[in-house]
Structure formats: structure tokens, C-alpha cells
Amino acid sequence: MTSYRYIAIDQYGQRHRGVLEMPNEQMLTASLQQQGLELLTFRMGQPWFWRQPRVNTQTLILFCVQMEQLLQAGVPLLQALADLAEQNEHQGMKAALRDVQRDLEAGKLLSQALQAQPKIFPPLLGQLIDAGERTGQLPEIFGHLTRTLSWQAELRSQVRRGLTYPAVLCVMVAIAAYVMLTFLVPQMASFLQSLGQALPWSTRLLLALSDGVMAYGGWLLLGIIAMVTVFTLAIRRSPVFAFFLDQQLLRLPVVGRLVHQLVLARFCRFLGLMYQTGIPLLQALAWCQPLLQQRVMEQALAEVYQRVQAGESLTAGFAATQQFPPLMLRMLSVGETTGALDRMLFQLAMVYDREVQSQLQMLLRLLEPALTIALGMMLLFLMAAVMLPVYDSFSSLRY
Numbered sequence: 001m002t003s004y005r006y007i008a009i010d011q012y013g014q015r016h017r018g019v020l021e022m023p024n025e026q027m028l029t030a031s032l033q034q035q036g037l038e039l040l041t042f043r044m045g046q047p048w049f050w051r052q053p054r055v056n057t058q059t060l061i062l063f064c065v066q067m068e069q070l071l072q073a074g075v076p077l078l079q080a081l082a083d084l085a086e087q088n089e090h091q092g093m094k095a096a097l098r099d100v101q102r103d104l105e106a107g108k109l110l111s112q113a114l115q116a117q118p119k120i121f122p123p124l125l126g127q128l129i130d131a132g133e134r135t136g137q138l139p140e141i142f143g144h145l146t147r148t149l150s151w152q153a154e155l156r157s158q159v160r161r162g163l164t165y166p167a168v169l170c171v172m173v174a175i176a177a178y179v180m181l182t183f184l185v186p187q188m189a190s191f192l193q194s195l196g197q198a199l200p201w202s203t204r205l206l207l208a209l210s211d212g213v214m215a216y217g218g219w220l221l222l223g224i225i226a227m228v229t230v231f232t233l234a235i236r237r238s239p240v241f242a243f244f245l246d247q248q249l250l251r252l253p254v255v256g257r258l259v260h261q262l263v264l265a266r267f268c269r270f271l272g273l274m275y276q277t278g279i280p281l282l283q284a285l286a287w288c289q290p291l292l293q294q295r296v297m298e299q300a301l302a303e304v305y306q307r308v309q310a311g312e313s314l315t316a317g318f319a320a321t322q323q324f325p326p327l328m329l330r331m332l333s334v335g336e337t338t339g340a341l342d343r344m345l346f347q348l349a350m351v352y353d354r355e356v357q358s359q360l361q362m363l364l365r366l367l368e369p370a371l372t373i374a375l376g377m378m379l380l381f382l383m384a385a386v387m388l389p390v391y392d393s394f395s396s397l398r399y
Helices: 025-034 057-072 077-087 091-105 110-115 123-135 138-193 201-237 239-250 255-276 281-291 295-309 314-321 326-338 341-395
Strands: 002-009 015-022 038-044
Touching (some): 002 025, 015 091, 025 038, 057 077, 057 091, 057 138, 077 091, 091 110, 123 138, 123 281, 201 239, 201 341, 255 281, 255 295, 255 341, 295 314
Antiparallel strands (some): 002 015, 002 038
């Protein structure tokens, strides 16, 4: 495949620019003609700064909703994709749907076409659509995907709303501290030192911090950037280091429990959805591993997969890892016994989802006053460092 940067014109005389991967120029021309475009000029290769527009979760939810409605109405799959590509306003999604349409015309399955674009469509989408193609329940699968993606988007939105005020407050505190140490304190330093009194420890600390920021502030900023860069590269390049961080994260007092329950809610929802759509249990366990996004739990689930493959029951495999709570083990045992494993998994997902939301709200409610107290302590320290020498100087005056 060769990347072509093209400029084309439609029937109304409007120009269109884009990038397509095609085997040759003839295929490029034919593909644009199918879209109602006439090729004007093209160049091979895409620029290094070109990036495909990012597709957000809301765009994916809308795609799943529309696909469910069109397929339930009896619209053929190729025609449904063509209609969605034509009316979609998101350029990244429009280009992705056109690529999916071409792959289907070339003989690929819908799941294969979606999995060929991992930057646009998440792995869960292709895996569940694969199950829908095998079982003939493709419209129902898009309905399940709509509810699952909506749940993820709502949880992410809730976290974002809760962290907005603390983030703004942290930025304001950082700006206030920088202005204080680089502008206010240097102006007061000569006055405080001219009082002729022995300065208290708070004043000496404030002056030392101001001198340090004035002299080494740029180097400190570069050092922080370098540390963050090295830390990020170590997480991406070293699986051992990344696993160690995830392990320590689960051991934190409050945050660790929240992360653990969030992973359990995600796992129960995904496994129940895959099992309900007819995916074999072993295959569903394998597919759920990269979806957890937590390396310790991924390793535990891989151990469960091996134990179930060796002949153990699902409940015994989960119990052997010691990473899953007793409530989950009891409900899994009931699900295995009664043959309602998917229903038990969905109930567990609802339980952990409620616990995650409750703990998240509590954590965010505690975070705001904690930051406010920290800001008040910083102001108190500043007032003490400035006013104590002045007070000592006035108290030593004799009338």
C-alpha cells in the first residue's frame, strides 16, 4: 500500500483534501470516483506532521447506535456503512468508515475490517462484532456496545468533572507560589534583613526558597520534565517496571481499593458481555486480559485462563490467584452451578460500579477541602515568615 495525498473536486465544485492508502494510482482514482469526487492532483507519501483526526467515545457511541438502528431496519451492511460515511461530519470517522467499506468489498468480514484500524476502533469493538457475526446477532451486539461505551464515557466524565476544580486550584496555587518566591519575597528580603533582628526559621526558609527558585528555577523545571520523560519511557519500555508500579498502586490505602474495584467492574462487564454473545469461556478470558488495563490483574487473569484450560473450575481458578474478593467468588460459584454465569457477572458489575462511584465521590469530596487547607497553610506560613520579624522588631522598641 502507498499513501497518497490528494486534492479532489466534487460535483458542486468544492475541493477536498485527504490521505488514502492505495495499491496504485488507478485504484486511487476509482475510489474517489465512488465517493463522487474527481481527482485533481496527488502526491505520494504522507507528511510527517499529518495525523488522522482523533475519534472520541461519543463518536463511537453514535456509530454503534446508528448501526444498530440501520441493521434492525434491514439495511444491508455495505449500504449502512456507505450512508454513515456519507453523512458523518467527523473527518477521521468518515475516512475510517470508507476504509472499512473498501475492506468489505474486498471480501473481509466486518470484524476484520474494524480490527485493521486499532487507532479508531478499540479491541472490544472488533471482538464482540466477531461474536455477533458468528451467532447472527450483529444488531444486538451494537446495542450492547452502545451501553458499554456509554458506561465508560459516563465514568470518565464523572472523574473529569470531579477533578476540574482541584486541578484549577493546584494550578492557581503553583502560580501564586511562583509569583511569591520570585517577585514578592525578593522585594521584602532587604527590608527583613535591615531590621537587625535574628530572623526566625520560617523567614530564613522562605528566603532560602526564594533564592533557590531565582537561581535554579529553570534547571529545576528542566529536571522535572526530564524525570517525567524518563518515567514515561520506563513504563513503556520496561514491563517489569510497569508491573511494579501497578502492583504498588493496588497497595495504596484508598486509591488502590478504588482502582481494584474499577478493574473488577470492567472485567465483569466485559466477560459477561462476551459470554452472553456466545464467545467460548476460554476465548473470552483471553480477550479480556488486555482490556483490563492493569498489569497485575492481567497476570492474574492469565493464570485463571491456564487453570481453566487445565480442567479446573472457573471459581477455583479465580480463588487460586488471591486477587478476587470473596463476594465475586461466591457469585461466580452460583453462576456456574445454575448456568447463569452471564447474569451473575452483570450483577457483580453493577455492584462494583456502585462502589466505584460511591468511593470516587467520597474521594473527590475530601480532595477539595484538603487542597483548600493546603492553600491556607501556605498563606499562614507566608504571613508568619513576614510578620514575625516585624513583630519582634516592634516589641524590642523602648519608649
